[in-house]
Amino acid sequence: MSQHSPKINDPKKYWLDDSRNVRKIIIAIFVVCAGLFAADAFYHKHPHFAAEEWFGFYAIYGFVMCVGLVLAAKLMRVFLMRDEGYYDKDE
Amino acid sequence: MPAFLAGLNPGWLLIAAGLLALFVRGRVVRQVITIAAPILGILLVSGTPHGVDLLTHETLSITLSFYHVDSLSFLFGLAFLIAALLNAIYALHTDNRIQDGMALAYAGAAVSAVFSGDLLTLFVFWELTAVTSVFLILQAGTRAAYFASMRYLGVQILSGVLLLAGIAYVWNATGSLSITAFTSLDQPGALIIFIAFGIKAAFPFLHNWLQDSYPKASVVGAVVLSAFTTKLAVYAFARMFPGQDELIWIGAIMTVFPVFFAVIENDLRRVLAYSTNNQVGFMICAIGVGTPLALNGAVAHAFADILFKGLLFMSMGAVLYRTGTTKANELGGLYRTMPWTTLFCLIGAISISAMPLFSAFVTKSMILSAVASTGMIVVWLMLMFASAGVLEHSGIKIPYFAFFGHDSGKRVKEAPFNMLLAMGMASFLCIAIGLPAFLPGFGYEWLYSLLPYPIEAANYQPFTPGHILAQLQLLALAVFAFILLQRLGLYPPEKPGVILDTDWTYRKVGYGAVRWIDTVWARLGPAMTAIFRGFSGRTYDRLVDAFSPRGVLSRNPVSRGMAVWTAVILALVLLVSYLRG
Numbered sequence: 001m002s003q004h005s006p007k008i009n010d011p012k013k014y015w016l017d018d019s020r021n022v023r024k025i026i027i028a029i030f031v032v033c034a035g036l037f038a039a040d041a042f043y044h045k046h047p048h049f050a051a052e053e054w055f056g057f058y059a060i061y062g063f064v065m066c067v068g069l070v071l072a073a074k075l076m077r078v079f080l081m082r083d084e085g086y087y088d089k090d091e
Numbered sequence: 092m093p094a095f096l097a098g099l100n101p102g103w104l105l106i107a108a109g110l111l112a113l114f115v116r117g118r119v120v121r122q123v124i125t126i127a128a129p130i131l132g133i134l135l136v137s138g139t140p141h142g143v144d145l146l147t148h149e150t151l152s153i154t155l156s157f158y159h160v161d162s163l164s165f166l167f168g169l170a171f172l173i174a175a176l177l178n179a180i181y182a183l184h185t186d187n188r189i190q191d192g193m194a195l196a197y198a199g200a201a202v203s204a205v206f207s208g209d210l211l212t213l214f215v216f217w218e219l220t221a222v223t224s225v226f227l228i229l230q231a232g233t234r235a236a237y238f239a240s241m242r243y244l245g246v247q248i249l250s251g252v253l254l255l256a257g258i259a260y261v262w263n264a265t266g267s268l269s270i271t272a273f274t275s276l277d278q279p280g281a282l283i284i285f286i287a288f289g290i291k292a293a294f295p296f297l298h299n300w301l302q303d304s305y306p307k308a309s310v311v312g313a314v315v316l317s318a319f320t321t322k323l324a325v326y327a328f329a330r331m332f333p334g335q336d337e338l339i340w341i342g343a344i345m346t347v348f349p350v351f352f353a354v355i356e357n358d359l360r361r362v363l364a365y366s367t368n369n370q371v372g373f374m375i376c377a378i379g380v381g382t383p384l385a386l387n388g389a390v391a392h393a394f395a396d397i398l399f400k401g402l403l404f405m406s407m408g409a410v411l412y413r414t415g416t417t418k419a420n421e422l423g424g425l426y427r428t429m430p431w432t433t434l435f436c437l438i439g440a441i442s443i444s445a446m447p448l449f450s451a452f453v454t455k456s457m458i459l460s461a462v463a464s465t466g467m468i469v470v471w472l473m474l475m476f477a478s479a480g481v482l483e484h485s486g487i488k489i490p491y492f493a494f495f496g497h498d499s500g501k502r503v504k505e506a507p508f509n510m511l512l513a514m515g516m517a518s519f520l521c522i523a524i525g526l527p528a529f530l531p532g533f534g535y536e537w538l539y540s541l542l543p544y545p546i547e548a549a550n551y552q553p554f555t556p557g558h559i560l561a562q563l564q565l566l567a568l569a570v571f572a573f574i575l576l577q578r579l580g581l582y583p584p585e586k587p588g589v590i591l592d593t594d595w596t597y598r599k600v601g602y603g604a605v606r607w608i609d610t611v612w613a614r615l616g617p618a619m620t621a622i623f624r625g626f627s628g629r630t631y632d633r634l635v636d637a638f639s640p641r642g643v644l645s646r647n648p649v650s651r652g653m654a655v656w657t658a659v660i661l662a663l664v665l666l667v668s669y670l671r672g
């Protein structure tokens with residue numbers, strides 16, 4: 001995803017430079033997600049709407065909406081994105 | 092408190108201190124002024140009795156009320172004063188008289204506006220916020236900032252002019268300038284004031300002045316701007332249009348549409364500007380619902396937003412100050428050398444995402460509960476979607492692309508100490524407000540006790556298993572979606588560019604139309620003038636030929652004599668009719 005590869009003169013290694021550490025964080029997040037999804041079975045809901053009673057409603061809604069948001073926004077770029085100097089020509 | 096201080100409006104104090112700061116050349120003296128004034132202001136407002144006109148003036152049979160504090164305006168005033176203090180600390184590394192002075196005067200104008208007890212006073216300070224804040228954009232010193240500041244000023248003044256027009260209608264209809272809530276938009280005065288407030292609150296289609304101007308302001312300017320104008324509008328709506336149904340839908344739309352723009356925007360300060368729209372949308376929606384719980388939620392969320400939005404703008408300001416850019420495609424990996432800024436940015440990001448134990452959780456929960464109790468499921472789903480969207484663009488995108496993500500190779504210094512101090516204080520408050528009340532009156536209970544409806548607030552319990560789990564599930568799976576899309580390469584990459592928004596209509600279409608008319612006129616004008624000259628010249632020549640002393644009609648004695656006799660007869664007729672009475 002990087003569009004330029006700058007010269008990095010930094011011999012120091014930082015914690016996140018090691019891909020194993022990044023993997024650890026991602027696994028931790030996945031475990032938390034799975035745990036939270038499963039937690040729906042263990043508490044009593046006080047819903048305002050019937051939809052809230054569905055198993056894992058909030059988790060699924062959050063996931064689906066976020067994916068939809070990003071993909072829709074990506075499509076918007078096709079129509080709405082111009083080069084950086086778009087307005088400068090006039091001003 | 093001494094008696095002479097009791098009637099002193101802290102807003103006026105800040106305005107006076109700001110004007111003084113404009114003329115103080117000594118940097119240290121000016122710094123003392125910019126920090127002491129908000130501290131004194133906080134002390135003053137804390138000791139002020141509520142519900143009393145503390146300073147009035149009678150003129151032309153109008154009673155002006157300059158200083159009136161009550162449970163609705165108090166928290167707004169307090170938040171503005173805290174923001175003014177944090178902003179002053181954040182600006183300590185600079186030496187800029189205009190910026191220091193105008194930032195204080197702008198904060199003072201906003202405080203004076205929320206504490207004004209009549210419409211005319213509100214109007215004066217409403218306009219003063221526009222006039223003082225434009226300097227904060229100009230201080231960036233760039234050509235783009237200059238043009239943006241002029242557009243900003245135009246929009247803000249339009250809001251003020253509409254407000255004045257609405258006030259004139261209301262005064263004419265009711266004979267009173269008192270600030271009272273409207274029950275409907277049927278009167279023209281109410282509708283005009285509604286639009287005037289809507290411009291400042293950045294309603295959909297009226298919103299783009301915000302994205303156009305804030306990201307072009309100076310490092311300090313953007314932080315200062317983020318606190319006052321939109322939240323002043325939120326206060327005005329809460330004061331004059333509580334329970335107005337239209338606001339529910341307007342607010343819900345405001346929460347949703349900016350999220351899409353924020354995802355694809357490359358300039359991280361512009362992402363925050365969209366995020367401001369989105370957060371104000373939650374408050375506007377709650378004001379539309381209008382129940383005590385909803386209004387409590389709107390006010391509390393405004394208070395929290397001033398802190399976490401300020402904090403996020405501060406962290407991006409620090410990045411801009413050190414690297415010279417806030418463009419996502421030029422940033423990344425800054426956590427290596429800016430660990431404290433990264434930490435504070437993360438606290439702001441988690442707070443705005445309404446993670447339990449952070450400020451927005453205890454404030455936004457009230458709004459979501461209030462909307463759910465109305466039974467409007469579509470609005471509720473829109474707000475839930477927007478909550479996940481906030482996490483996506485403000486919670487993840489801002490810190491990820493600035494401090495993590497791909498390594499830009501930039502190894503800049505950590506932010507100056509004063510910036511870190513301001514960010515640290517804002518972070519502390521974001522957490523302090525969001526904590527459960529381990530001791531009675533601390534944590535979120537402190538904020539709840541100051542809300543307009545303290546009894547309803549005391550009965551509301553944010554930390555229930557249902558609230559906590561629902562929010563955590565929503566957020567965690569939204570994070571999961573982000574990671575998945577990144578890994579699969581589906582997330583839109585950071586790319587330099589401009590995203591078109593409603594300002595396109597006047598910056599391109601409007602400007603183009605004016606240019607076109609100009610060009611057409613430049614050609615048509617001279618041609619028309621020539622034609623007209625030719626035509627009128629010929630007509631003139633003919634008239635001279637006919638009627639001038641040397642013209643056709645004057646050439647022979649008969650026509651000369653005719654003219655004289657006509658005049659004599661006319662004079663006789665006049666004389667006779669005069670004598671006859």
